[in-house]
Amino acid sequence: MTTSGQGDSEGSRPPVALLGSIPADISTALRQQFELIDEDSLPALPDDRRKAITHGLTSAMGGVNHAMLEDLPGLDAIASVGAGMDRFDLPWLSARGIAVHPTPDVMTEDTAEFAVGLVFALLRNIVSNDGFVRRGAWSAGRAPLGYRISGRRIGIVGLGRIGSRIAGKLAALGCDIAYSGPSRKDGPWRFELDLAELARQADVLVLSCAGGEATRGIINAAVLERLGPQGYLVNVSRGSVVDEAALIEALERGTIAGAALDVFENEPVPNPLFLELPNCILQPHASVFTRENRRDLAAALEQILRS
The missing domain is CATH 3.40.50.720 (NAD(P)-binding Rossmann-like Domain)
Incomplete structure (x- = not known):
């Protein structure tokens, strides 16, 4: 996972909680637009900052670290890299008012x-x-x-x-x-x-x-x-x-x-x-390993995370 510093948390980059593993290149692309906060950094945040985090990020293969959600009472949306939904407990998330947004298209x-x-x-x-x-x-x-x-x-x-x-x-x-x-x-x-x-x-x-x-x-x-x-x-x-x-x-x-x-x-x-x-x-689960996919994927995730 990518560890984000807290130095510009009050700046222009909205905070996003990393709830599961994501590809390194996607992390690098999104870090320019968002403050990505991983599991280790989350407990160090002041309560008001943790409560203000509304969006999380993970992948279809990474799923969700449920324990992290206990520290994110304001979370209402999760962007997911990939089309699969089999690693998400959708009823459990829905009961907490959290919607999962995959990127199938x-x-x-x-x-x-x-x-x-x-x-x-x-x-x-x-x-x-x-x-x-x-x-x-x-x-x-x-x-x-x-x-x-x-x-x-x-x-x-x-x-x-x-x-x-x-x-x-x-x-x-x-x-x-x-x-x-x-x-x-x-x-x-x-x-x-x-x-x-x-x-x-x-x-x-x-x-x-x-x-x-x-x-x-x-x-x-x-x-x-x-x-x-x-x-x-x-x-x-x-x-x-x-x-x-x-x-x-x-x-x-x-x-x-x-x-x-x-x-x-x-x-x-x-x-x-x-x-x-x-x-x-x-093959190494490489069906979407194209330059066009990474460009389009980063753009789709950015749209979800800003919604």
């Missing part, structure tokens, strides 16, 4: 682009072909064949903001799109209520659903078996959505052809067994 385009990039990486062997050249295997023979993206059957789990953009981008590439979720959405794509059946019909299953207990482990051994030995899994949602033990076994046994994962149950140190799997592309 800023995350949509970059996450959708990244998901499409992972589909390309898997089906066109982009990552494995890099290794093929580097280890000198090209001189001994041709690289393995991949699959054309156009015409692939894509199953999307969760057709919200991000899922809809993934669907639109892959449909524009000539893919056949179907999706699963709690209910049917307006749009041109085919709805399949049963997740296992969606997996059976798909060449690639793309996960873009919300995290939390409602979706914990929904991609289990039975779903992976239905995806089949020529099917691929892409996850840009939450690591909790996947039964990782079942996924590792499926990748080891060839129950599915491969996976590309941007999220894990344990971050930033995922299960080490993933590191040994040649048919698994691993």
Whole structure:
């Protein structure tokens, strides 16, 4: 966390309580506009200054330090870096008159682009072909064949903001799109209520659903078996959505052809067994790591914190 000094607390920068972890670059950008007060600095503030703090800041991955809220009786709004809400106890916060403001719109385009990039990486062997050249295997023979993206059957789990953009981008590439979720959405794509059946019909299953207990482990051994030995899994949602033990076994046994994962149950140190799997592309929760995203994200958070 970023520790803020108290020297210009009476100046032009409004005070904001840091309630959970946020990315360092976002902290640096916002510190120019706001006085960011972390957990260690908060007790040293005079009572009147603590009571005057109305806004807090955290991230979808950082959640909220509930103990800090006891010292912030005037808090009524929390800005959150990210789209996820599964780490917030919303009823508990609402009972205290505190609203959480995530930043989902800023995350949509970059996450959708990244998901499409992972589909390309898997089906066109982009990552494995890099290794093929580097280890000198090209001189001994041709690289393995991949699959054309156009015409692939894509199953999307969760057709919200991000899922809809993934669907639109892959449909524009000539893919056949179907999706699963709690209910049917307006749009041109085919709805399949049963997740296992969606997996059976798909060449690639793309996960873009919300995290939390409602979706914990929904991609289990039975779903992976239905995806089949020529099917691929892409996850840009939450690591909790996947039964990782079942996924590792499926990748080891060839129950599915491969996976590309941007999220894990344990971050930033995922299960080490993933590191040994040649048919698994691993990414560091980087789907929104673009310069445009950081610019737009800082602007969106500033707007929330000044509201």
